[in-house]
Amino acid sequence: MxxxxxxxxxxxxxxxxxxxxxxxxxxxxxxxxxxxxxxEFRGFERFVQGRPFWEMPVVVQRLCGICPVSHHLAAAKAMDIVVGADKLTPTAEKMRRLMHYGQIYQSHVLHFFHLVSPDLLFGFDSDVATRNIIGVAVKFPELAVQGVMMRKFGQEVIKATAGKKIHGTGAIPGGINKNLSISERDELLKEIDQQITWSRGAVKIARDYTVEHLTELTAFGSFDSNHLSLIRADGAMDLYHGNLRAIDANGNKIFDQVDYQKYIDFIAEEVRDWSYMKFPFIKSLGPERGWYRVGPLARVNTADFIDTPEAEAARKEFAAVTKGKPNNITMAYHWARMIEVLHAIEKIRDLLNDPDLQGNDLVVTGERREQGVGLIEAPRGTLFHHYRVDKNDQVVMANLIVSTTNxxxxxxxxxxxxxxxxxxxxxxxxxxxxxxxxxxxxxxxxxxxxxxxxxxxxxxxxxxxxxxxxxxxxxx
Amino acid sequence: MQTRGGKILLYGYGNPGRGDDGLGPALIAELERLGTESATLESNYQLSVEDAAEVAAHPTVIFIDADTAGAGPFRFERVIPERTISFSSHSIAPGAVVALAQQLFGKHADAYLLAIRGYEFDEFNESLSYLARENLGEALEFVTRALQERRFDEYLKQYGIDCGCSISADAQ
Structure with a gap:
């Protein structure tokens, strides 16, 4: 031995x-x-058992103080199914989307400017004493201020849509509980042009760094993989809703337009004795070959196109680097993440100019069901929420596959x-x-x-x- | 140090779904219930970089967090700007927020930390433990008094160690 x-x-x-x-x-x-x-923090299933289902969109935010909005929306989407709300009102869906794009924006910006930029600006091997956000603030103050103000804007979008920073209540089973007031809209619109300009700049930083260092980055921590994400019916990137698409390292479709209510037929989780966290895989390929990436890199790879013009132009440039094949460079996550930042701010701009956000038709209901699955493309990747609810409206089962587990x-x-x-x-x-x-x-x-x-x-x-x-x- | 006038920023942070980790937001919720005009009240799951802008807008800030150690019921310490530590997660230490406010906005707030002793952090639990609740009550009484008196130098001697060292070395 x-x-x-x-x-x-x-x-x-x-x-x-x-x-x-x-x-x-x-x-x-x-x-x-x-x-x-x-x-991985355990005990969530026990924590929610016996609680009424309508509490879930708020309760699940206790799971994580980093991305509570993603859990809030994934749980709300699952409960939409439970209450039979198969199609939300335009106001409800657009308010949720606005909240979600705000979350994507602020999360990606924080990660890039304040966690990653020190590595990119100072180099991986530079002194840790200065390779941090304070170091960036000293040497690149304009960039650091941009990061702070972009993050702040995303948080303001969340506050305007979710109602508050902690335990937001905006999304409820079947819809939302508030629309966007004219004054909230106008406050956000004041900043939108500046935010778009900064987002373009962020894409450029990530793009330039990746292209300039392509040779070493191609070798750095990289490997071929499958990729999984939600996708819109027409193949567009959709971070809020869609069906599941999985592709292999060469771009061949493993499955496409799968209704995520049936995710359990397509995705399984392997347990390994040395890890608390499970290892999800595509059932048809098995655990050895069926594991996959999720998150910005996977989403840009799986999408046929992006439905906002500037992000789509950036996606095309990204795809050209690997001649249209999926990009399997681990460090390309950063470039893909900034493309999503640009996409998110374009979406926020479009939504803020949409009068549906001031509508008053907020909630729908339908035929009650015993279970529901809610999926969303959280900043870090596909987030699964699955609940069963008994006749007394109490949750009896919860299963979550969070982005990091994927x-x-x-x-x-x-x-x-x-x-x-x-x-x-x-x-x-x-x-x-x-x-x-x-x-x-x-x-x-x-x-x-x-x-x-x-x-x-x-x-x-x-x-x-x-x-x-x-x-x-x-x-x- | 002379105590400045103006509105004080009270910033409680922690996760209310993690038992006593929610002591900071719980104190802010109590103050909101009581009502106060002499302070700006903020709470969140954790501190983050954008909080530098809010800190920069106030002459004095008191961060309120749960404490995993100490005799209790709370300690009150000065926050020294942290310029050299590594940024260790999406959660950022009070000293780093203060340093960012200085670096990015040129504002030098007097910053303090009120660390309230908690005991139970490991389970999903939306309520505070009995002892933490007791400590919260004492902390609330202290903050209410402090907002009127503003004798922060005295409080440092009475409730903390005004050693000029960094408190955030203890923070994640």
Missing amino acids: SHVNKVVIEPVTRVEGHGKVTILLDEQKKVTQARLHIV NNEPMNRAVERVAKDHLSGVEITEGLLNHIEVAIRAYDPCISCATHALGQMPLEVKLIDHRGNLLDQRST
Whole structure:
């Protein structure tokens, strides 16, 4: 039996929450496998059992303080099915879309300007003391201000549509509980031109960086994969609603226009003994070949086109890099993410100018059902909510597949690729740590619940030999 | 340090769905219920970069968070701008928000942290533990008094360690 050495890195900084990376070495000190351990918060199913179904869109926001709007909307969509609301009123659907594009916008902007831009502007190997948001603020103050003001705008869109920042109540089963007032609309419209200008600039930064570094980025943490997302009936990118499409690494369709109420016939989850988090896969391909990417890269790859002109032009340029084939470069997530920022702000502009948002027909109902599935393209990728409700209107089952779980296998592959390329000996160098973090960050994972009270652990790095002895330890 | 006039920003943060992690927003909710004109009340799941703009608009800010350690019921400490730490997640430390407000907007707020001791963080739970609720009551009484008196230097001596060191080294 061969000995395996373990290099443990915990937690990963500058991603949501914290995680731990274990790199398994063989006797020749070569990397055999890398594992990203994510502590998935458990107990949600028990938490919601017995609660009335109409509470779900609000209750699920307790799941995560990072993307509560995505959970809010996914749960509301599932409950639309439960109350038989197969088609929302124009005001209700457009208000929800506006809320969702606000969420996409602010989340992507925060990730890019304040988590990723230090890597891109200063380089992966630069001093961690300055490779952070404060460093960006010192050296590139205009860019840092842009990031803050773009994020703030997205939050204002959410506040105007969800009602408040914490535990928004905008979406309810069958519709929404408020429209957009003229004054709310006009406040947001005041800023829209500036936001569009900044979004164009963000696409340019990501595009230029990717194109200029294409050779090294093509090799960095990259691998072929399947891609999965919602898609509109005509093949357009649709971040709020649609059917499921999955393509392989060459762009061939694995399935298309699948009604997500039947997702369970197409997607399964594998359990591995070393991970709390499951590994979803496409059933027809099995766990070995059926894993897939989700999120901005997957969405830009699966879409035939984007229905807003500037984002579509950016998508075409993106697609040209890989000659129309799916882009499998992990670091291209950032460029794809900024294309979605431009798409989101174009959508926000169009919605703000749509008088339907001032309509008063807010809710519909229909024939009550026993279960419902709600899917949405959250900032980090496809988010599944599935509930069963009994005759007393109480939730008896909940199953969630969150975006980061969908990207579980790809993140592990990215870490493994980086470890194989950059681990030298059995020492965790600053460079290796940086590169692993950069690869994981490309997926913008949300790897923990949102508890953050004072007293949580700092970054800690451990080196353990094949006998379990601690060889080295570093912490921030 | 002299106490400044003007509206104070009270910013409670934490997740109310994680038991005592919601102490910060709970205090803000209590203040909203009571009503106050001398403070701007804000709450959110966590601090983020855009909060720098709100901090920059106030001469004094008190961040309110749950505390996982300490004797309780709360501690009150000065927040020193953090210019060198790495930005560790979408959640950003109070010191980093203050530093951003200075760097981006040229505003230097007097910043403090009110850390209320909590005890239960690991379960989905929308209510505070009994002890945390007790601590919340004492913190509310303190904040109500502080908004009128504004004797922050005294409070630092009474309830915290005014050592000039960073509190956010403890924060995630």
